[in-house]
Amino acid sequence: MNLSKIFKNVFLVVIFGLIVTACATKKSVKTTTESSTTTKAAETQKADPIEKLDALMQGDVYIGSDTVGELASGVPDRVFFATNETILTTASRETLRKQAAWLRQNADVTVVVEGHADERGTREYNLALGERRANAAKDYLMTYGVSSDRIKVLSYGKERPVDSGSNPLSWSKNRRSVTVKAN
């Protein structure tokens, strides 16, 4: 009785193993043919989407460099926010300190800080949220010596996304405040 049961189990395990191997083989063959016909860029994207996302987002704050422009040479123009948040991350504060330093050196420059939200919120609330984000950045610039009359804020809410995707990575790029030269 017991013996037959063990036999049965072993048999099942062997069968299962065969199926898995068969599947794996089939899959790897398919992948090879696919990648041989697609471009290198697509291949990298396919490599491991989860790992890639981890490298681009911390929590749900964007930490990559895509879409990031420069206010001046070596001074990034934007900082990113978590969903529904206006808190500045360590990286954001570093960016804003660079902006403040540059603005202190270029005293004739005035800026507009544009606040943005992602598309996952109601339009009117997002207008308010964008204004709150822009002011978070403005306040930080002011603490680092830029006078308030040199900084205007302008909220676009969710009206001007920089990435048109409907996925967490795109949304993280859109939750931003951008410092733009006004003169």
Add this chain to the structure above:
Amino acid sequence: MRNKLLLFFVFCLIIKPSISYSLVEIDITRGNLDPLPISVSPFFADEISKEKIKNNLDIDNLGLEISKVIENNLSKTGLFDTLDKESFLQKPDIAHLKPRFEDWALIKSQVLITGKVNFKTINDKDYIKIEFKLWDILGAKMVDGFSLTTVPTNWRRVGHKISDKVYERLTGESGYFDTRIIYVAEEGPKTQRVKKLAIMDQDGFNTKYLTLGNELVLTPRFNPTNQMVTYLSYFRNMPRVYLLNIETGKQEVVGDFPGMTFAPRFSPDGKKIIMSLAKDGNSEIWVRNLETNIQEKLTDHPSIDTSPSYSPDGKYITFNSDRSGYQQIYVMRSDGSKVKRISFGKGIYGTPVWSPRGDLIAFTKLHKGKFFIGVMRTDGTGERLLTENFYQEAPSWSPNGRIIIFYRETKTDDKGQGFSAKLWSIDLTGYNERLVPTETDGSDPSWSSLLGN
């Protein structure tokens, strides 16, 4: 200008039979799964009128077109089953004099609409006189009707007025067909949308664009008492609430505020505008009286307070605030006192809009990555979700409070393509969800009250 836009009904005579009661009645408080069979006979016009109408409007058969306007209105309610004109046995002119009820009963029609169009010239001015009758087939009698005379270009509005009368007679509720919808017309890629104010008849006809698209415009809302509109414009990169007269095209900034003003809405008497003012990272609700120019701050809280909407008696304001951590719906007295949170369900709640009947508040809800349009009682009880989708918001009530119009956006694909924004409507019952036709993409709809004469 005024004559063109404001409608010009010269003469309006109601022919009502002495006893007017109907056997046919529709209960519209539930989803209607058994629509009432109704026949709309083409309206009759004699050869001379036909000829003159053709010259004036370039329409071959105006009577047929008017009947189609009515048919389209009624069938879209989901309450009526409009029968195929091919099956009609009786000619329009004879049916209008007195229908042979057996013929209409034979095709299972319970209600019949007939009518007549006459072209007239009075003092060198052209008019059309349109007469309509509503017949109860089973009761074998006329139950309602009227005739009115107007300028020929108003013919679609006559169709809407007849639809309103029929709806009112058969449901016991006031209609909503002779109304307009103002919305934001959208075009272009998602990252560079061009937005214009647009206005159209409730059935999607007669679209007119009120701005050119040079600056971003958002959230137009009708004054419930006249043809004024309030909206948000980014003119000169200064987002401010504006007031627009859609008859004259004249527009002006509302008030003098030291920051972005947004989320405007009229008071029920049309004399005030409530809105949010965002300044130094904080949004509060303000009211401005358009007659006295006095403006007053109503909320005082470091959180975001926005999307205010008055109760129809003007005594209360509902709004959304994130003072509890996330967006929730609140109600306060219209002087800003007695603030009370009313939404306690799971999820985030926004865009509360008080129903014109006063008993419900429509809202947008975000829960588990889905957006819902729903309604709740004004104390927050009885929450009912009407529709669920990837993204939808901005409910606006039909003037009779039976239908909610809103906009819905689609999810883009992996390449960021396939974005669209469309207007949709749904009955308060949660049934009869429909795409509202627009020439371009559309968002932020606001429904006018019934137009006057």
